[in-house]
Amino acid sequence: MTMALRPLLVGNWKMHGDGRNLPIIAAIGEAAQRHPGVDVALCLPATLIDRARDACPGLTIGGQDCHAEPSGAHTGDISALMLREAGASLVLLGHSERRRDHHEGDALIAAKVRAARAAGLDVVLCVGETAEDHAAGRSADVVREQLTRSLAGANGPGIAIAYEPVWAIGGDRTPEPTEVEMMAGLIRDTVSGVRILYGGSVTPDNGAALFEQGGIDGFLVGRQSLDAGAFKAILTLMFRQH
Numbered sequence: 001m002t003m004a005l006r007p008l009l010v011g012n013w014k015m016h017g018d019g020r021n022l023p024i025i026a027a028i029g030e031a032a033q034r035h036p037g038v039d040v041a042l043c044l045p046a047t048l049i050d051r052a053r054d055a056c057p058g059l060t061i062g063g064q065d066c067h068a069e070p071s072g073a074h075t076g077d078i079s080a081l082m083l084r085e086a087g088a089s090l091v092l093l094g095h096s097e098r099r100r101d102h103h104e105g106d107a108l109i110a111a112k113v114r115a116a117r118a119a120g121l122d123v124v125l126c127v128g129e130t131a132e133d134h135a136a137g138r139s140a141d142v143v144r145e146q147l148t149r150s151l152a153g154a155n156g157p158g159i160a161i162a163y164e165p166v167w168a169i170g171g172d173r174t175p176e177p178t179e180v181e182m183m184a185g186l187i188r189d190t191v192s193g194v195r196i197l198y199g200g201s202v203t204p205d206n207g208a209a210l211f212e213q214g215g216i217d218g219f220l221v222g223r224q225s226l227d228a229g230a231f232k233a234i235l236t237l238m239f240r241q242h
């Protein structure tokens, strides 16, 4: 039997946003308060975390990466403890843009997951196949391997898994809801007690079918999380269906 988990909506601002965007964060925080049945989080640039926390005490604030060590000679990096101290309570790890831009592999991501959990942060671990793997029918194998290697046994309510097919990020293509449902089933069979999100070109228009038929607990949203109206519309459709 599958236990119903609370829906979770996470926005990922990537390398966007500055102090002028605090009103967007505040509007999302207010919407989150009006929808108490859904957990809402925003993963912000590190420079905005403490101001966002002060402006919206009810909103979960996350970082977008952390180092595997608690401190040290690592110029330009940020530790899980630093994120926590700034006001984050969760962190995205293993995003495909980190894997691509910073050559992060599963072993490093597993070390980051351990560091984040040790610092008391919840983790949203991102997994997903490339266009090439998708075309070759290797999606399930790739995702299973990423999960096993980058989680290294971590599971339970402090972990969420975001299935983000690389080919669906930043464009306008998404998998069919049935394809998402299949991957969600695979993730559920591989890791126990975690919430499963779908990410990649989620909009208010395609969100309803993905949420209703995708077998998921929520979304990881990029571009549409920078638009308070669009993000609220996604939140509303999750609330209605819950």
Ligand SMILES: O=C(CO)COP(=O)(O)O
Pocket: 012, 095, 164, 168, 169, 170, 171, 199, 200, 201, 202, 220, 221, 222, 223, 224
């Ligand atoms: O990478 C993503 C979220 O982490 C998805 O980004 P988009 O929603 O902009 O496609």
